[in-house]
Amino acid sequence: MRAALIVNLFVGFLLLGILCKGISSSQVGCFDVEREALTKFRSKLIDPSNLLASWDATQDCCNWKGVTCHIETGYVIQLNLSHGPYSGQIDAVLLQLKHLRQLDLSDNSFDGVKIPDFIGSLKELRHLNLSYADFSGKIPFHLGNLSYLESLGVSSGLRSTLYADSLDWIVNMPSLKHVGMDGVNLSMVGSRWFHVINSLSSLQILEMWSASLSTFPPTPSFLNLTQLRHLDLSSNQFHSKFPNWLVNITALVSIDLGVNDFYGDISSEFAVLPHLEELSLLYNYNLTVNCSNLFSGSWKNIKKMVIYGVELYGEIPNSIGNMTTLTSLHLGGNRITKGFLSPMGNLHNLQTLFLQGFEDSIAPKLDWLCSLTNLTELHIINSRFPGPLPACLGELSPLKEIGIVNSMLEGVVLENHFQNLSNLIVLDLSQNSLEFRLPIDWLPPFQVREFYLQSCHLGPQFPLWLQTQKNMDYLDLSRTSVGNIPLWFWNITSPLYYLNLSMNNISGSLPYITLHNYTFAYIDLSYNKITGPIPFLTNPVQFLDISYNQFSGVIPPLFGMLESLEILNLSHNNLTGGVPPTLANCGSLKVLDLKANHLSGNIPWSSVQFVNIENLHLEKNKLSGEFPSFLKNCTDLQILDLSGNEFSGSLPRWIGVRLSNLRILQLRSNMFSGTIPELWNLGYLQVLDVSHNRLTGAIPRGITNLAAMRTNHVTNNTLGYGSNYYKENVDVSYNGFVYEFTSTLSLVIALDISNNNLSGTIPEEVGNLIGLIALNLSGNQFFGKIPQSIGKLYQLQNLDLSRNHLSGSIPPAIVSLTFLSHLNLSYNNLSGIIPRGNQLDTLDESNYMGNEGLCGQPLRKECKSDGRDQIPVQPW
DSSP, rough: OHHHHHHHHHHHHHHHHHHHHHHHHOOOOHHHHHHHHHHHHHEEEEEETTTTTTOOTTOOOGGSSTTEOOTOOOOOOOEESSOOEEOOOOGGGGGGGGGGOOOOOOOOOOTTTOOGGGGGOTTTTEEEEEEETTEEEEEEEEGOTTTOOOOOOOOOOOOOOEEEOOOGGGGGTTOOEEEEOOOOOOOOOOOOOOOHHHHHHTTTEEEEEESOOOOOSSSSSSOTTTTEEEEEEOOOOOOOOGGGGGGGOOTTEEEOOSSOOOOOOOOOGGOOOOOOOOETTTTOOOOEEEHHTTTTSSTTTTOEEEEEEEEESSBOGGGGOOOOSSSSSEOOOOOEEEEEEEGGGGTOOOOEEEEEEEEEOOOOOOOOGGGTOOOOOOEEESOOOSSOGGGGGOOOOOEEEEEESOOOOOOEEEGGGGGTOOOEEEOOOOEEEEEEOOOTTTOOSSSSEEOOTSSSSSOSSGGGGGGGGGOOOEEEEESOOOOSOOOOOOGGOOSEEEOOOSSSSOOOOOOOTTTTTTOSSSEEEEESSSOOOOOOOOOSSSEEEEEEEEEEEEEOGGGOOOOTEEEEESSSEEEEEEOOOGGGGGGGEEEEOOSEEEEEEOOOOOTTOOTTEEEEOOOOSSESSSSSSSGGEEEEEEEOOSSEEEEEEEEOOOOOHHHHSEEEEEOOSSSEEEEEOOOTTOOTTTTTEESEEEEOOOOOGGGGOOOGGGGOOOOOOOOOOSHHHHHHHHEEEETTEEEEEEETGOOOGEEEOSSSSSEEEGGGGGOTTTTTEEEEESSSEEEOOGGGGGGGOOTEEEEOSSEEEEOOOOOOGGGOOTTOOEEESSSSSEEEEOOOGGGGGGGOOOGGOHHHEEESTTTTTTOOOTTTTTOOOOOH
């Protein structure tokens, strides 16, 4: 009885304990002080999508979206408001959350506000993520007070400008395992960044890509990063010897040092890192990689390797076939690498293969690709495989992308090349010599999104099977010998974004409805024989090039409705009438090319229009009126070509003040009069051509001070509007002819003020323009001597001073112009012996005729034997 009572009492107490515990647990919830703090915090946030609708002040805050409480104590320990997007203010009321261990405000839009200092007082934090939240300014050193922090994310997005001038505060975070500072400007930190990072013995992940770091340490005296697993320092500015000492960090799983400027050779010891799965050295152009050494190692766990855009040399060893764990391989550089590529056929797990610059020296065929049965992406560019496209590719059903470009493929493409490729979404066989022979009723097994066959032989008939493609965004059939566009093509249901049919045999006119129902952003029909009027466009076109055709009629006034238009090229057609005023409504227009038509009349645009224009070509028309006044506000203008028209009046002084970004100014063959304005402010001007006008006065001093012409540093940066599709071209007068410059345009530095009525002497300061490759002052009224400083223009290839009134001797320093290929000093009043040596020995008498006082070779007139006309020949 007593025993039973004891048992009952025990059970009762046990049940009471369970009941009490249950009551206690049900009472654990959001504390009032924390609920009030979160409510106030939310009041300062902007939540446009009402994602925080669950934050009801009358409810338990532990059940609110993004809020996590401790299961036993009820205190708020996590606040995760990532991917709002939220904006507004970060209120210091968060300090009331004294037990907060995780704060995540990443991927939001806080409009460039500073990271609040008070976050450094949330001392219980273990995880802090403020990445890509549009914070700006200096990262507060107060974050160093978070001594328990294990992960820190302060990565900066494209719109924000986070920076740090010191990282010493990180030393106070010994428990850090993950540091994410991608996109943060650390240029002011200097080399000390590594000293700080090397102090973190627990660090496992370091992400500092695009952080403006420039100094990478040589072999450190001690290495504390023994637990580092993932290292991403890509897209920085390192100009250092490659850090082969990284092989001492044996825990490494992934290394990304791509898009830097490392030099030297990479050690083959990376192959023996026991855990390494990913290695990327993308675009380190001065880094040398010996294929024979690198691919001879074990690489036991390697899955992804990017050795691309480097100095790749040596032969591919057979041992590359032993890297059977590879799933992704990007291999290529700026040297043609020879080798036996067939062993790559053993890489059966390979899913992505990207090769550039290869030539198989033993078996220049691609049949080994057929063994890669898991391949989903295949890209081979700028290589040498002179043979057919392997028919067995059609059996690799996982393939989604095929891109074999400019690799000397030849032969016939048949339907069996595609028979099982039902997953194919990208097909690019451009710039090969392939001939497509597909049945007229062929039904492709795929639905491609991108289709490029540039320079293959496809025509003359348009491929009927294009009607079966419902998802095609990109179509490039340029230079494929296709003929007229059938009407059914304009009714296909694919949502074409990019269409390139240039350089074909397309003739006839386009129907009025041609481009009405499409979502084209890019249209290139250039270099064909299309006639008739330009069709009307209503869709949001960004790029339209119909140049080098036979379009006639007027420019459609309704072009002004195309508010998204950035590039419009109507050049080299038979267009007539005036330039429509409505064209100026294209507020996004950056490139306008109307050259080589029959346009006439004045420019109708006002001074408040076209303010975004960068390249303007109106040359070779019959346009008239004064220098266009609307250009005064086109401060982004880089290229202006009005040559070959009937413009008149004086050149306004504001050209040299307002148009400070001009690089090409061509006003050749008009009727401009008055003086050349001062051009002091045009520091980027590299081509100035005002020849064949009616200009008077002297050479203005500003011309001899143009900064871009005073430097011998030749650049090949993109000139004009930057685009993957549009390539600038300009006709430049050179050596007495007009040449079209395209890809090398940025290398042309020329000054041509010929065939005007300019007078005075040629200033000695002309010798300061040491970047010039062409100088033409001919056909004016210049007098006096040729300045000795001409000899300083050592890059000069074309010098024309003919048809002036220059006198005195030819300066001996002209001999030092060793690049000179064209010299014309004819029809002046020069005298004395003609200097000889270097390039001058290759010139004939036509370059000196019309100067009665000149003597010596190559003229037939000999100099006096008494030596009075002799001039010592000395280079500058």
